[in-house]
Amino acid sequence: MKKRLNLLSSKKKSNYLVIYRDKIKLVASLIGVLCFIFFIFFTVILFRVKNNINSMNSKKKLYLSYLLDNKDTEANVRYFKGKETQLTEFMKDDAHFLPYYSILKESINTSTQSALLNTVSINKSRETSFNVQFSKYENVISFIKYIESDVFLSKFSQLTLSSFALNVKTAIGNSYKYQLQFKGKFNQINE
Amino acid sequence: MNNLKVKKIQFFVKDNWIVLISLFVFFIMLILVNYSFGALSLARIEEDNLLKETQQLKSRVDIVKANAELKSDQIRIYNKMLTMLIPDSEDFFSIIYALEKIGVETGFVISNYTVKVISTTRNKISLVVAGKGDADRFIKFLQNYNFIGGRLATSETIQFSGTNVDTQVNLNFYNQKYIPNDGQLPQLSVKDMERLALIKEKVNIDFTAEKETIDTEYEITDNPFQ
Numbered sequence: 001m002k003k004r005l006n007l008l009s010s011k012k013k014s015n016y017l018v019i020y021r022d023k024i025k026l027v028a029s030l031i032g033v034l035c036f037i038f039f040i041f042f043t044v045i046l047f048r049v050k051n052n053i054n055s056m057n058s059k060k061k062l063y064l065s066y067l068l069d070n071k072d073t074e075a076n077v078r079y080f081k082g083k084e085t086q087l088t089e090f091m092k093d094d095a096h097f098l099p100y101y102s103i104l105k106e107s108i109n110t111s112t113q114s115a116l117l118n119t120v121s122i123n124k125s126r127e128t129s130f131n132v133q134f135s136k137y138e139n140v141i142s143f144i145k146y147i148e149s150d151v152f153l154s155k156f157s158q159l160t161l162s163s164f165a166l167n168v169k170t171a172i173g174n175s176y177k178y179q180l181q182f183k184g185k186f187n188q189i190n191e
Numbered sequence: 192m193n194n195l196k197v198k199k200i201q202f203f204v205k206d207n208w209i210v211l212i213s214l215f216v217f218f219i220m221l222i223l224v225n226y227s228f229g230a231l232s233l234a235r236i237e238e239d240n241l242l243k244e245t246q247q248l249k250s251r252v253d254i255v256k257a258n259a260e261l262k263s264d265q266i267r268i269y270n271k272m273l274t275m276l277i278p279d280s281e282d283f284f285s286i287i288y289a290l291e292k293i294g295v296e297t298g299f300v301i302s303n304y305t306v307k308v309i310s311t312t313r314n315k316i317s318l319v320v321a322g323k324g325d326a327d328r329f330i331k332f333l334q335n336y337n338f339i340g341g342r343l344a345t346s347e348t349i350q351f352s353g354t355n356v357d358t359q360v361n362l363n364f365y366n367q368k369y370i371p372n373d374g375q376l377p378q379l380s381v382k383d384m385e386r387l388a389l390i391k392e393k394v395n396i397d398f399t400a401e402k403e404t405i406d407t408e409y410e411i412t413d414n415p416f417q
Binding site for chain 1: 207209210213214216217220221223224227228230231234235237238241242244245248249251252254255258259263266267269270273274276277315330333334337343345346347348349350351352363365367369370371372376377379383387
């Protein structure tokens with residue numbers, strides 16, 4: 001096939017840069033300006049943050065030097081608290097007998113003067129058993145009335161009369177006609 | 192041929208220099224923004240970490256200052272007392288001494304004691320203590336047995352008869368090593384100090400006397416014949 005040259009027709013060269021020159025200029029300038037604003041914004045914030053970091057670093061240095069100067073105090077406080085916690089934990093094993101015994105003794109003395117609080121047992125869970133002895137029937141009745149009152153019952157989370165006996169003798173030879181045996185649990189008291 | 196290409200490029204640059212500069216500036220700006228944003232993010236992370244660290248240090252300093260107000264000398268004395276009450280390791284002789292002292296101070300004579308092996312653990316020695324005394328002495332014993340011997344003593348169950356003469360009490364004595372921790376520094380309260388002051392009154396031992404130290408700062412010589 002023979003090659004021919006047509007001088008009239010010319011191939012249109014498409015140069016996108018030339019065609020979109022104005023648009024590219026506009027978009028690049030806009031984004032460039034926007035980026036510049038962002039850059040300034042970030043730089044200002046960065047400057048502030050760096051300032052803040054510097055001030056915090058100097059504070060940290062100050063605190064560390066204070067703690068270094070007072071490391072003995074800190075170690076003593078930690079030791080104190082550690083041992084005190086151990087003490088508190090171990091004291092939970094204790095029955096704390098006396099405060100509960102005093103409550104019981106006071107309550108019984110309030111109800112009647114002639115009652116004898118004979119044997120009292122209290123354990124670390126505040127569970128208790130105790131027996132009270134009387135020589136007169138009237139005292140028994142007044143005591144039973146008292147133990148049914150809210151004043152007395154407020155000291156216990158539970159309380160039951162487990163036994164009742166007649167004609168008992170104490171270890172020291174005193175004769176009591178009536179004996180009431182109780183079992184229950186004390187409410188926690190704040191020592 | 193090459194000349195032609197160079198010429199072409201020259202013409203292209205001459206025609207589009209504004210666009211090219213705009214694009215160049217645009218890329219430079221993108222790089223700067225990217226860099227500053229990265230630097231800011233890193234600085235923010237550093238700031239956050241530092242803020243947490245300084246807050247922790249500040250609270251430690253505040254607590255040390257507050258604790259210092261509660262007489263650091265006093266704390267040192269209480270520490271000695273607590274170490275005596277709950278030693279780091281078991282010292283059976285101090286238990287014997289404690290039982291002796293409880294008996295002397297309360298008048299409740301301890302006549303015999305046996306180790307209760309079932310209830311004894313690594314940190315607790317459990318004893319069954321037999322004692323003699325009237326009701327008043329036993330009450331005094333009950334008031335004081337926890338601390339008066341110089342060792343912490345507890346009793347899990349106590350039975351008391353108003354006419355007690357001979358009785359048996361279970362007493363526990365404790366030991367536990369203090370393990371330091373780097374957690375939050377605890378804040379001492381006036382209540383803590385009052386509680387320890389009360390215990391100190393009961394222990395009734397003078398902890399203020401310091402041990403004499405031997406002065407080793409004397410002159411020495413290398414030649415013994417000089």
